[in-house]
Amino acid sequence: MRYEVLGPLRVTGENGGWSIVTPxxxxxxxxxxxxxDQLVMNEQLIDELWxxxxxxxxxxxxxxxxxxxxxxxxxxGVPVDPIVTRPSGYLLHLGNDELDLQIFLQRVRAARAxxxxxxxxxxxxxxxxxxxxxxxPLLGDVHGGPVIQNxxxxxxxxxxxxxxxxxxxxxxxxxxxxxxxxxxxLISEHPLRENLYRQLMLALYRSGCRAEALxxxxxxxxxxxxxxxxxxxxxxxxxxxxxxxxxHRPSLVHAVA
Numbered sequence: 001m002r003y004e005v006l007g008p009l010r011v012t013g014e015n016g017g018w019s020i021v022t023p024x025x026x027x028x029x030x031x032x033x034x035x036x037d038q039l040v041m042n043e044q045l046i047d048e049l050w051x052x053x054x055x056x057x058x059x060x061x062x063x064x065x066x067x068x069x070x071x072x073x074x075x076x077g078v079p080v081d082p083i084v085t086r087p088s089g090y091l092l093h094l095g096n097d098e099l100d101l102q103i104f105l106q107r108v109r110a111a112r113a114x115x116x117x118x119x120x121x122x123x124x125x126x127x128x129x130x131x132x133x134x135x136x137p138l139l140g141d142v143h144g145g146p147v148i149q150n151x152x153x154x155x156x157x158x159x160x161x162x163x164x165x166x167x168x169x170x171x172x173x174x175x176x177x178x179x180x181x182x183x184x185x186l187i188s189e190h191p192l193r194e195n196l197y198r199q200l201m202l203a204l205y206r207s208g209c210r211a212e213a214l215x216x217x218x219x220x221x222x223x224x225x226x227x228x229x230x231x232x233x234x235x236x237x238x239x240x241x242x243x244x245x246x247x248h249r250p251s252l253v254h255a256v257a
Contacts, residue, residue, distance in 0.1 A: 001078060002098040003033050007135025009142060015077045024049055024061075025068045027148070030139045032083065032092035034151050036099055041089040048145035066090060101155075104133050108162055115165065123169040127162050134159065160190060167199050176206040191223055194236050201236075205243050213243050 004010040009030050010019050020026040031040060031048050046058045055061055070081055084091050094102075107130035114122040138152045163186055170179050183200040190196060197220035204213035217240040221232050231237070 001082075002100070003036075003094075004100045004135070005030060005033050005139050006100050006104060006133050007137070008140030009033075011076070013076055013078060018072075018076050020069075020072065022068070023142070025065045025072075027142050027144045028062070028065045029069055029092075030142050031144060031147050032090065033099060034101070034147055036092050036094050036102070039086055039089050039091045040147075044147065045089065048147055051145055062090075100133055104130050105158075108158065111162070111165060115169065120169045120172045124166060124173070127166040127169070131159070131162055131166065160186070160193070164195055164199065167203075171199065171203060171206070176203045179203050180207070192227055194220065194224070194233050197232075198236050198239055201239055201243060210243060210246065214240070217243075 001014075002012045004012070008019065009026055010017055012018075020029060027049060028045065031045065042059060042062060045062050046054050049062070049065075050058060066083060066085075070083060073081060073083075080095075082093050082095070082097065084093050107126045111123045111126035111130065114120075114126060138155050139148065142148065163182070167179050167183060167186075180200070180203055183196060183203060187193070187196045187200065197216055201213040201216045204210075204216065217232075217236065220236060224230055224232050232240075
C-alpha cells in the first residue's frame with residue numbers, strides 16, 4: 001500500500017486508489033501519517049482536530065474517527081489494520097507500506113550527499129525526482145493544528161530549498177539558459193527570496209544578458225525595500241557589483257553559485 005501526503009491525501013492499494021471525503025477523519029489520518037510509526041497522544045490529536053474549543057466528549061470523538069478510518073481500510077481490502085491503539089494514543093504502523101513523504105526526504109538526503117561530492121548530475125537526478133512527487137500543497141486543503149501547520153511550514157521550506165539546490169547544480173553544469181524559465185516561475189511564487197534573484201542574475205549574466213541581470217537586481221532591490229524596508233543582503237549586492245563592473249573571474253562565469 002502507498003500513502004501520499006505531498007498533495008491531497010490519497011491511499012493506493014491493490015484495489016486502486018481512494019481518498020477521504022470527511023474533514024475530521026482525513027485530518028486524523030494526515031496527522032498519523034506525518035508522525036508515521038510514532039505514538040501521537042490523545043491530547044495532541046484533540047488539539048489538532050478541535051484546537052482550543054474541543055467538544056465535551058472529545059476522546060469519544062477521536063475514537064469514532066479512528067473507527068471510521070479502520071472501516072475504510074477494511075472496505076478497500078487492506079488485510080491488516082495499520083492503526084495501532086495504545087493507552088495514551090494511536091500510531092500508524094507503516095511496515096512494508098510506502099509513504100511518499102519518506103521517499104521525498106530520502107531523495108533530498110541523497111542529493112545533499114551527492115552535492116558534497118560534487119556529483120552534480122546525480123544531484124539533478126535526485127532532486128528532479130523528488131520535486132516531481134509533489135501534487136500540490138501538503139495534504140491539500142486539510143486544516144489542522146500545530147502538527148500539520150508546522151509540517152506545512154517545514155516542508156514548504158525544504159521544497160523551495162530543493163528547487164534552489166537543483167538550480168545551483170544545473171548552473172554548475174553550465175545549463176544557464178535552461179534554468180531561466182524555472183527561476184522566473186519561482187520568483188513569482190517567492191518574490192522576497194533573495195537567493196532566487198541571485199541565481200537568476202548569475203544565469204542571465206552567464207548567458208550573455210548582462211543588462212537583464214542588472215535589471216533583475218533593480219527589481220529585487222525595489223521589492224525588498226518596499227516590502228521589508230531593507231536593502232538587499234551582502235551576497236546579492238556583491239554579485240550586482242561584480243556584474244556591474246563586468247568582472248569575468250572564473251568563480252562568476254563557471255563555478256556553482
